[in-house]
Amino acid sequence: MSKLLEYEVKELLSAQGVAVPDGVVVRGEADFQDAAALPAGPYYVKAQIASGDRAAAGGVEKAVDLESARAAAARMLGSTISSQRVDAVLIECGVDVSWEGYASVVVVENPPRRVLYFSTEGGAGFDPSQAPIQMSLTDDDPHGFRIRRELRQAGLPSEQLAAVTAYLIELIRCAQRWCTYTIETNPVTFVDGRVVALDAKADLDDYSKALIPRPSLLDRADQDPRERAARDAQNSDHRGSLRYVQLVPEGSARGPHPFVASHSVGGGESMVVLDALAAAGLAATNYCDTSGSPSAEKVATGARLVAGQAHVDGLFFSTCIANQPLSVTANGLVAGWEDVGWRGPTVVRFAGNQSAQARQIVGKWAVERSVPIVIVGEETDEWEAASALSELIDRVERDRSA
Amino acid sequence: MTFLVDRETRVLLQGITGQLGKFVVEMMSQAGLPPVAGVTPGRGGTMVDGVPVFDTVREAREQTGANASLVLVPAGGLRDAVLEAVDEGLGTVALMVDGVPVGISLELIARAAAAQVTLVGPNSPGVLAPGRCLLGALDPRRFTQGDVAIISRSGGMMSTLAHTLTSAGLGQSTCVGIGGDSVIGLDMPAALLLAQADPDTRAVVIFGEIGTTQEERTAALVASRVVTKPVVAYIAGRAAPSGIRYSHAGAQSEGSNGTAAGKIAALREAGVLIAERYTDVPRLLAAAMSASC
Numbered sequence: 020m021s022k023l024l025e026y027e028v029k030e031l032l033s034a035q036g037v038a039v040p041d042g043v044v045v046r047g048e049a050d051f052q053d054a055a056a057l058p059a060g061p062y063y064v065k066a067q068i069a070s071g072d073r074a075a076a077g078g079v080e081k082a083v084d085l086e087s088a089r090a091a092a093a094r095m096l097g098s099t100i101s102s103q104r105v106d107a108v109l110i111e112c113g114v115d116v117s118w119e120g121y122a123s124v125v126v127v128e129n130p131p132r133r134v135l136y137f138s139t140e141g142g143a144g145f146d147p148s149q150a151p152i153q154m155s156l157t158d159d160d161p162h163g164f165r166i167r168r169e170l171r172q173a174g175l176p177s178e179q180l181a182a183v184t185a186y187l188i189e190l191i192r193c194a195q196r197w198c199t200y201t202i203e204t205n206p207v208t209f210v211d212g213r214v215v216a217l218d219a220k221a222d223l224d225d226y227s228k229a230l231i232p233r234p235s236l237l238d239r240a241d242q243d244p245r246e247r248a249a250r251d252a253q254n255s256d257h258r259g260s261l262r263y264v265q266l267v268p269e270g271s272a273r274g275p276h277p278f279v280a281s282h283s284v285g286g287g288e289s290m291v292v293l294d295a296l297a298a299a300g301l302a303a304t305n306y307c308d309t310s311g312s313p314s315a316e317k318v319a320t321g322a323r324l325v326a327g328q329a330h331v332d333g334l335f336f337s338t339c340i341a342n343q344p345l346s347v348t349a350n351g352l353v354a355g356w357e358d359v360g361w362r363g364p365t366v367v368r369f370a371g372n373q374s375a376q377a378r379q380i381v382g383k384w385a386v387e388r389s390v391p392i393v394i395v396g397e398e399t400d401e402w403e404a405a406s407a408l409s410e411l412i413d414r415v416e417r418d419r420s421a
Numbered sequence: 422m423t424f425l426v427d428r429e430t431r432v433l434l435q436g437i438t439g440q441l442g443k444f445v446v447e448m449m450s451q452a453g454l455p456p457v458a459g460v461t462p463g464r465g466g467t468m469v470d471g472v473p474v475f476d477t478v479r480e481a482r483e484q485t486g487a488n489a490s491l492v493l494v495p496a497g498g499l500r501d502a503v504l505e506a507v508d509e510g511l512g513t514v515a516l517m518v519d520g521v522p523v524g525i526s527l528e529l530i531a532r533a534a535a536a537q538v539t540l541v542g543p544n545s546p547g548v549l550a551p552g553r554c555l556l557g558a559l560d561p562r563r564f565t566q567g568d569v570a571i572i573s574r575s576g577g578m579m580s581t582l583a584h585t586l587t588s589a590g591l592g593q594s595t596c597v598g599i600g601g602d603s604v605i606g607l608d609m610p611a612a613l614l615l616a617q618a619d620p621d622t623r624a625v626v627i628f629g630e631i632g633t634t635q636e637e638r639t640a641a642l643v644a645s646r647v648v649t650k651p652v653v654a655y656i657a658g659r660a661a662p663s664g665i666r667y668s669h670a671g672a673q674s675e676g677s678n679g680t681a682a683g684k685i686a687a688l689r690e691a692g693v694l695i696a697e698r699y700t701d702v703p704r705l706l707a708a709a710m711s712a713s714c
Contacts, residue, residue, distance in 0.1 A: 020666055020673060071676075126523060128634055131530050131604040158528050198524055200603070226496075226670065227522040260519070262668045286601050286668030287575025290630050290657035291699065297660035306661075308668040310577065311519065339577030340563055340584050342448075370581070372560070397584070400700045 020200050020222040021237050022069040026109045028202065028219040035193045037186060037204075038215045042111035045092050054110050060084050061113040064091040069220070070101035074143065078105070081113070114215055116208040121145050122187060122216075123203035124156070124194035132156065133194060135166070137187060139175065141206045161191040179209050186214035197236075198227030243268065245305070245324045252320040259313025259343070261321050262286075267304040269330045276302040277332040277412050282325045284310045284348060284371075285339035291401050292337050299405035301412075304331055312343040315351035322355020326363075333364040333412045337401050341371035349377035353384040362390050364415045366408040370397030391415050423595045424570070424619040425513055425539065425607075426554035431486045433458040433511075435478070435502045436493035437469050441517075445493065445558045446470045452561035454554060457485040460502075478509045489513040491547055491556050496520055499543075503529045507538045515556050516542030516600070526604040533606060540606030544669070546576030546598035551583075557598065567592015569706065570616040572609055573628035574601055574635070574671065578657070582628055582699060589703030594622040601669030609635035610642055617648045624651040624710050626702055627693075629684060631658035631674040636684035644691035651709035654688050655699040656681045 023031075029039040043053045044067070062085070066078035073079060078100045082088035092108040099105070121141030127134050138150040147153075151173040154165065166184045175183060186207070194202045200223070204216035228234045238250070249263035267278060279296055281303040283289040289308040296303045305328065309321040326334055336352065338345060349369070365385070369377040378394050385392040391414075393407045426432075432449075436442050437459025446469050449455050456472055458481035465476030475481040478490065490511050494502040499518050506514045507529070514533065521543040533540035541548060547557015552566040559576075563584040569591050573579035576598045583596055597612050599605055609627065616622045625648075629636040636656060642648045659681040661667065663674040674680045689695050694705045 020670070126527070126604060128603075128608070129610075129638060130534060131527055133527065157531065195524065198522055200523060224523040225666070226520045227524065230522055230524070260668065264665055264667065266662060266665075285575060285577030286672065287573070287578035287628060287630060287657055288581070289668060290575075290661055290672065291578070293660040294657060295698075303660070306665075306667055310668070339575070340560075340580040341577055342558065342560055342580075397581075400698060402698050402700075 021225055023221045023223060023236060024067040024069060024107070025065060025219055026067055026107065027236065028221045029216065031193055031197055031221070032204070032216055032219060035189045035196070037189050037193070038213050039219070040111045040114050040215060040217065042109050045096070045108045045110055046106060047096070051089055051092070054085060054088065057085070057110065058112055060088070062088040063111045063113060064088050064095065065109045065111065066095045066100050066105040067107040067109055068100055068103040068105060070103060072101060076101045114208060114210055114217060116206070117210060119206035119208060121147065121150060121205045122190055122207050123147060123201065123205070124191055124199065125203070126200045135187060135191060137170070137183070145205060156191060161188040163188060182209065182213050197221070197231050198224040200224060249321065249324060252317060256314060256317050259309065259311035259317060261313060261317050262306070262308045263321065263324050264306040265304070266306060267302065269328060271330070274302065276300050277409070278302050278304045278330050279408065280325045280328050280331040280334040281305055282307045282309070282321060282334070282336045283338065284308070284341050284343065286310065288337060288339035292335065295401035295405040296335060298402055299409045301333070301405060301409055304328055309348070309351070310341070310343065313351070315347050315354065318348050318351025319355035319358065322352045323358050326356045326361035327359040331363065333366070333408050334361065335366050335405060335408050337368040337404060338370050340397060343372060345369050345371060345373045345377035346380060349380035353380060357384070362388060364408065364411040365390055365392040366404050366411065367392065367394045368396070368399060368401065368404045423550040423553060423621050424615040425541070425548045425595055425597055426489060426550050426556050428553045430489050430513070430554040430556065432456040432554065432556050433460060433478070433481045433485070433487035433490050434493060435460045435490050435506065436495070437461055437472065437474055438464050438467070439493060441493050443469055445491065446472055448558060448560065449555050452555055454561070458487045478505045478511070482509055482511070487511070489556050490515070492516045492518065494518065500525050500529065503540070504532060507533050507536045510536060511538060513539045513541065513548065513556065515545055515547045516540065517545060517547060517558060518542070519544045521602070523604055526602065530604070530606045541597060542600040542605060544602045545600035546579060548595065548597045550595045551593050559596070563587065564596060565592040568594050568621060568623040570594050570619070570622045570625045571596040571628070572612045572616065572625060573598050574609070574630050574669065575628055578628045578699070582626055582702060585700055586626065586703055586706070589707070591703055591706060594619060601671055603633055603671035603673070605671070610638040613639055613642060613648055613652070617650055622650065624653070624706055624713070626706060627652060627654040628699070629654055629656045630669065630672045631661055631681050632672045632679045634679070637687045640687035640691040640693065643688070643693055651694070651706070651713050653694045653696060653702050653705045653709060655696040655702060656684050656688070
């Protein structure tokens, strides 16, 4: 799932015919000129970050005039709110609200389906499970008559019925068109005969890139450079999968636990590895999974990203009992490590198809390069292997000190 | 008998003539559990490793008695292939394909449910009843016949768990990889209900992970005594920070929702035995099974 920022969601809603307040996105001084064209205040100045507690964290300010709005935006730009850097601010005209409601379309489980939620009460902290309208949607939806029936049963006044129905129909269409897991407008209000989305958020399905009108929405410009490199490799080579997440950026303050690079084969195995490393008192700086029979080149890309982290004290590699030929994986690992000159403490655990050959390949490379390494097979579980890495890091550090 | 698949299941592969199809045929044949048919439109009348290929599922069903399908068709043709299998009323349809758009998954799951077809996946390695039937791309050498069911959100970890059980002398009844996506057909609670009803299954092992509500709903089934067979679970992702999308689309917790800690607490309170490491599963399972005798 990829989270969109408020202004991005409002662009999608607006293109779908949903009313949103007049506003301008400001990323720097040059954009303030556009704000001058906005109608008279008051204004709301909102940091564009994907965080649920934005207002409480100081990411939303009310300004009586443009000068105050400009000052608030300048304060926010470049600051860090809820651990996120603010690169854009939305300056929006205030709207007189009749009621503060809630409307969303969400993919839920049991059974999997989209559900439309609507309430004329909403705002911060609203629990959608309390919404009076919770309508399961089918592929045939939206149908105006179904929505109208629900709205009337919930007591919505006749004079608001057409506008709210039209709003909810477009919200459903927006969810379908943009392949969202969640599209939430909260609060919404009824003003001048129409419903207006005052705030909005959405999660887009990463697998629907080929289906949505603007695929670039799924390529976040603010991604970590290693994550972006992994994504680009995945997009250009579809053999197997490469997923990389930077958990601890380079330059982060060091705690009591050694920083360790993590690389695995298998989505479930990668989770197990994070747990095993933590249990051994090691802090994983990243998550990396190269599975589904990727090419050696793709594994090498992952290995370069993992081993190229300047702030790691050791490297851990482990596989589930994999079908993929692990000799291919081993060749990719060695190539990637060689490319970035990795020579640090390493533990490698191969389990599954061709694990013996894979161990030989990595073992030969380690001997040639004098790499402190422990190579194990499936007889050693991830927790024992992680402990072995902890001990190896200690030993290498002791030898260095001596 | 087992559940989902058994000796009577006759497997066809949709997309048999692709590279993956040929690999899966070879794997199934080596296990002595080859498919009875394959389907690739336009390739009817050919063979893949001795397996007859048909143009349509109907022809394959009528001529071979195929009653379950493993769909290997890439995402572009997946929807049509699954709808064909559903339209033919095959009992179980497993989707190996990864990266299925959420809208297509929702549609296929709804269509299968309406037709009373059990849809496994997407992003599933398939289903295996060791020694009886293989409806998936799983290395059967890691599995042995027995009476422990495995229900897993990870394909690789299902094989790993099966190997761990096999090494400890514990064989398996049915092993089902339910898929790592957040939108899947047969989910963990539904699979657990099938295991509970299966006379060949004495106990169940679960591999869960962060994200979705499957483990919490599973816990409710055990707590309410709808499920009475011993259940042992390993839940991965205790150390995985929330709010991050990892490999499996379903493995994403948000704030306090879907965390490993929350799932472990719910399962433990319900009476499910929690393994701190998956390698502890055989010990816990043996104790639970002897206690339930």
